[in-house]
Amino acid sequence: MLELSDVTAGYGGNQVLFGVSLSVGAGEAVALMGRNGMGKSTTVKTVMGLLPASGGAISFAGRPILGLPPYRIANAGIGLVPEGRRVFPTLSVRENLIATARPAATGRDGRPKAPEWTLAAIYELLPRLAERQRHLGSQLSGGEQQMLAIGRALMTNPRLVILDEATEGLAPLIRTEIWACLERLKQAGLAILVIDKHADALARIADRHVILEKGRVAWSGDTAAFRADPGLKDRFLHV
Numbered sequence: 301m302l303e304l305s306d307v308t309a310g311y312g313g314n315q316v317l318f319g320v321s322l323s324v325g326a327g328e329a330v331a332l333m334g335r336n337g338m339g340k341s342t343t344v345k346t347v348m349g350l351l352p353a354s355g356g357a358i359s360f361a362g363r364p365i366l367g368l369p370p371y372r373i374a375n376a377g378i379g380l381v382p383e384g385r386r387v388f389p390t391l392s393v394r395e396n397l398i399a400t401a402r403p404a405a406t407g408r409d410g411r412p413k414a415p416e417w418t419l420a421a422i423y424e425l426l427p428r429l430a431e432r433q434r435h436l437g438s439q440l441s442g443g444e445q446q447m448l449a450i451g452r453a454l455m456t457n458p459r460l461v462i463l464d465e466a467t468e469g470l471a472p473l474i475r476t477e478i479w480a481c482l483e484r485l486k487q488a489g490l491a492i493l494v495i496d497k498h499a500d501a502l503a504r505i506a507d508r509h510v511i512l513e514k515g516r517v518a519w520s521g522d523t524a525a526f527r528a529d530p531g532l533k534d535r536f537l538h539v
Contacts, residue, residue, distance in 0.1 A: 307356035329492040331502040334512035379458030389438035404457040422451040443474030460491040
């Protein structure tokens with residue numbers, strides 16, 4: 301569904317990505333891992349058109365998206381949960397959810413190709429948002445804001461959702477709720493690309509893992525291979 305081939309990118313004269321290649325298949329969960337500053341968020345920004353690539357190719361659902369403006373990439377079916385959540389602080393939970401909502405893609409018969417994400421569906425998935433739907437974004441806890449950011453991305457009815465630092469700074473109980481949410485999304489057939497520091501939690505939901513080291517893919521493989529090599533964490537993940 302999503303494919304990056306030899307992607308290079310950077311900021312000003314500083315190159316950050318050096319030929320990154322990875323893919324996410326339909327209904328697949330892929331973990332993008334690495335220490336801080338290794339290029340994970342830069343990869344996400346490049347996919348979403350927020351940072352121009354200097355080389356390589358990116359395609360989604362078989363169509364090239366490299367060079368497209370971010371709104372067209374989002375409209376193609378990619379939902380982003382950005383690092384830092386970035387909810388609208390002066391809008392209510394409900395207003396945050398409907399502000400960027402778009403209907404699900406339909407087939408020739410006019411019916412949605414997949415179950416549609418609606419307010420009711422979001423509230424069923426994330427009950428805390430239903431309880432706080434009249435609260436402003438600024439009145440939510442960090443964990444609730446992350447849930448809202450996930451719900452907002454789902455309201456665009458994406459085929460792929462990208463989460464940058466899915467549980468950063470959250471309390472253990474809230475992290476557990478976020479991981480349970482991602483497991484349900486995977487079971488529903490949504491493709492997921494997720495960045496997070498909690499390798500054990502990622503191993504429970506991801507089908508494959510890609511580790512970046514200084515802007516290059518240092519290792520990639522399925523979950524069985526990741527679990528079979530405990531030294532990977534020491535070499536590429538631990539500070």
